[in-house]
Amino acid sequence: MFCIDPAPRPATVVASVETTVLELGRDDLLKMRRDAPRAAAALVNAVFRNVLSRIRSVDDRIERDLCPNPDASPSDGKALLLPDRTDIPDPWEVCFARLRGSA
Amino acid sequence: MSDTNSESEQIGFQGLEAEPLLRAGKIVTLPAHAVLCQQGQTTDRFFVITAGEVELAKSIAGKARPLSTSGPGSVLALMAALDGEPCAVSMRTLGDTTVVEITRGSLLALLDPEVAADSNLVHDLALVAIRRLRAATDELAQTLFQALRASPRAGRIDVAKLARIQAGNHAWPCAKLAA
Numbered sequence: 001m002f003c004i005d006p007a008p009r010p011a012t013v014v015a016s017v018e019t020t021v022l023e024l025g026r027d028d029l030l031k032m033r034r035d036a037p038r039a040a041a042a043l044v045n046a047v048f049r050n051v052l053s054r055i056r057s058v059d060d061r062i063e064r065d066l067c068p069n070p071d072a073s074p075s076d077g078k079a080l081l082l083p084d085r086t087d088i089p090d091p092w093e094v095c096f097a098r099l100r101g102s103a
Numbered sequence: 104m105s106d107t108n109s110e111s112e113q114i115g116f117q118g119l120e121a122e123p124l125l126r127a128g129k130i131v132t133l134p135a136h137a138v139l140c141q142q143g144q145t146t147d148r149f150f151v152i153t154a155g156e157v158e159l160a161k162s163i164a165g166k167a168r169p170l171s172t173s174g175p176g177s178v179l180a181l182m183a184a185l186d187g188e189p190c191a192v193s194m195r196t197l198g199d200t201t202v203v204e205i206t207r208g209s210l211l212a213l214l215d216p217e218v219a220a221d222s223n224l225v226h227d228l229a230l231v232a233i234r235r236l237r238a239a240t241d242e243l244a245q246t247l248f249q250a251l252r253a254s255p256r257a258g259r260i261d262v263a264k265l266a267r268i269q270a271g272n273h274a275w276p277c278a279k280l281a282a
Contacts (some may be wrong), residue, residue, distance in 0.1 A: 004226065005233045037220035045214050051236050052182050055272050059191050062265045066215045080260035 001027040001045060123213050124151060128203035139194040139202070140180045140273075147207045149184040151277075152177045155200025159270040161192045163262050168207045170263065172197065172272040178231070178275045185210060191269040231275050240270045 002009070003026045024032075032040040130153070133139075140146050142161055142268070145151060150157075152175050160169045170192060183190040184207050214216060219225040250260040 001233045004229050006236065013181060033226075038216045041219035041225050042216040044225050044229050045216065048214075048225060048232055049185075051229065052185060054184060055232065055236050055239060056186060058236075059269050059272050062243070062269055063153060063191060082262040095255060 127209040128205035142193040150202040224227040
């Protein structure tokens with residue numbers, strides 16, 4: 001995603017074991033769009049589909065975890081009550097880490 | 104090409120390559136209160152507003168709540184059209200509105216690398232989607248952190264705020280995408 005829209009990285013990625021990767025930078029993608037436009041289009045299309053599925057997962061989390069029954073759950077029709085905890089509930093913490101880490 | 108760009112500017116496609124969408128879609132003029140997409144239902148088409156306004160709303164606790172309005176240049180229901188999952192919000196026109204209606208089949212044809220290689224459309228769509236993902240995760244994090252820190256109603260989340268995040272996921276303001 002950084003290759004398409006540069007922005008500060010929200011997470012640090014560290015190899016946990018010896019790892020071989022293919023590194024592709026923004027300049028590489030620009031060159032690829034010039035020299036191999038079909039391959040570049042396929043790559044960007046795959047990124048686009050992946051990002052869409054992540055946006056969908058945000059939607060699903062809201063629908064499933066906070067609005068399990070939107071027609072009945074908020075007692076005053078305005079607010080939902082989080083579990084009585086001082087930190088983010090675990091499912092949300094995991095969700096943020098996954099979504100933001102990949103964003 | 105310059106004529107196409109000029110036409111695109113006039114109808115609000117700034118930032119998103121318009122020509123392939125115009126070619127693949129159908130221009131439709133709708134009266135006020137026309138429903139483009141219904142909450143909980145699937146759709147096989149998405150829309151780009153070229154004139155007029157569309158209201159996004161969601162039924163919460165049995166009551167329909169308006170969440171936001173979208174104007175020219177906005178892309179509506181693209182995610183639902185592409186992944187075939189239900190739309191989380193409803194969309195209806197507020198007044199006379201003109202949209203370009205594009206079917207899933209037409210979009211898939213545009214995304215085919217053989218076709219997409221000749222335009223910037225896929226790149227532009229990916230850019231809009233990436234920015235929406237970043238905005239959605241930030242808005243969600245802020246909403247939850249604010250709810251947890253709020254006093255004396257700590258832990259209470261405004262349902263409408265969450266629904267507005269969903270609305271943003273289904274209406275992308277592409278007119279603001281100037282690179």
